[in-house]
Amino acid sequence: MRTQVAIIGGGPAGLLLGQLLGLHGIDTIIIERQSKAHVLSRIRAGVLEQGLVQLLERAGVADRMHAEGLPHEGTIVAHGATEFRVDFRALTGTSVMVYGQTEVTRDLYAAREQLGAPTLFEAQNVALHDIDSDTPRVTLTAAGQEITITCDYIAGCDGFHGPSRQAIPQDKRREFEKVYPFGWLGILSETPPVHHELIYSGSDQGFALCSMRSHRLSRYYVQCDVTDHVDNWSDDRFWDRLRASIPDAFAQSLVTGPSIEKSIAPLRSFVCEPMRWGRLFLCGDAAHIVPPTGAKGLNLAASDVHYLSTALIARYSDGDDHALEQYSHNALARVWKAERFSWWFTTLLHRFPDQTPFDLRMQQAEVAFLSENAAAQRSMAENYVGLPY
Template structure:
């Protein structure tokens, strides 16, 4: 067994782990990343595509925003379609100039991987049987790569390995509490090389269910439909998808919609999930390892980024300033922001989707709430402030 030493062992090379690694590198803090999957698999995963202003600022701080500046699409507003009418939420006008940027998680991952490769930093891809040990006292990580056994002795472990990862699963059950809500529907999403139907995202509330018109670029679109969890991807041909989307859109959008062959199609279940706390001795959970949000509020990747902002600052303070304050406050700070994002994502999901258990009264109340939000400056401001991202 080969034994290595480092300051921080990062488990998982998704955007959270890669971003933490990049920020630690910029601060001169030794670390390694250990990833179960191959680099090719990690870089090809299709996920979120909306970055909050604070996430863009963090990527700039990490020195990986050049490509984002070149091809990212800044958006100053979103549209909500309800009752056959589109209503624009002026994000920038309601939040003193803040905005969101359309830039796919795949691109963020590639940018971070490229920066890591150029810096010659250590990443163990295709690591098997990853285990974390003794994280309350003297942490270390063991794994096998290409038939060779490794042990990484470290001072801290960052669990950035997602919902199904080993880090959260390694915490004793009596030390952790989880909160979860599973929604009774999923999002059927397709990616297609067709121009977007709108220059801004359209969130659709319709009698037939929720829909979302999004994009990844000016020539690549991402569309979603609310579907029952019992549906299978194979049941949805491209033709059926486009026809159903048209039914949920307004006449103007139907006329503008350009259809084409899908290059990716999948159904994602929706859930809300939070782990408390997010620190266990010298183990920190971040991103999907600690929390999941429905995609309705575009918060998943952005919450991971805010966790990493807190964690990178805490570790930098520890190593450069000999202060444990950030480490001790990590979980509390993260969870304050996490629960606000969970609330917003739950609220958006509840407001825009159809639930089979809803009574006629429930439907009327929800329509009245949405009408109030869209007709009130205060209501629109509340939505806009949450959408562009709350301050760290």
């Protein structure tokens, strides 16, 4: 098989890249190790920066998002007795969109099928070859057949555990990681959200987040031990912890119900440098991980797709390689800023096991300063709605 760009990974990053390239007449093949049904069953966050909203508009897949998504013009931040709202619209002139990542993925699959572009599902033994040459290729097994795909470029959108990053020689990449000593226990429930905007809360019980997928579907999180197990958390225990971790006014109005999904996610920060090696370009979780506190995972993948799609379109339209040469530099400049914001927001509201009384007072002072200072709130709002590409 032959294509111009082989895309490893059929999640939202790979799909969005394929859609943007396809609209410019660039051939792609997407290689996905899971079935389409499995990809669409994954529950993920759905706070979209304006940059991602605009990319989806450019890709021609924004109609359902605009019809069903929930624009959010601010968020609530609480810590102990301190509670305040950060007004995104007033501070930045824009907002974010709450629209589930699963729905983004569903829209992109529908667009790809309409485009008639191929996707190879349930691909096994995926391997990258000759990525530092002019003739890279990908080998895999699908539907019982051994397949070789020759291409001009490979986009590694296959997540942290995929083969793309590992194809870069170990002595040619540098990896930075911070593992946080806690996780998030999250549940999905068919209940109305406790508030029309997200609530980020810190307390003696630890961190909590009140989010939503729609007007009838809520997503809630509480901080837990990273070694804990969901079997230790009954629904009643979860709701009791959540009530104890958010301001009283919201706790009293919280509507509870049976969980329809429950999971524990570890938190870490991770960056791989460089994000390019030869004809291989890393996108999304293949190159970087952020703690979910700042809602940057999907959005960072989207910014990678912006830089890479722009560069590839320039390459194929007029032979200009400059943006491709600069891809890793440009993408990493934005990645590290998002890593900083996610790290800062995580340390602001979580309880760490080794915090001293001084550390706790500093945390309280930081929240108090944020609540009182317009410049500090503007900085938070600018990062939350998304820094420019």
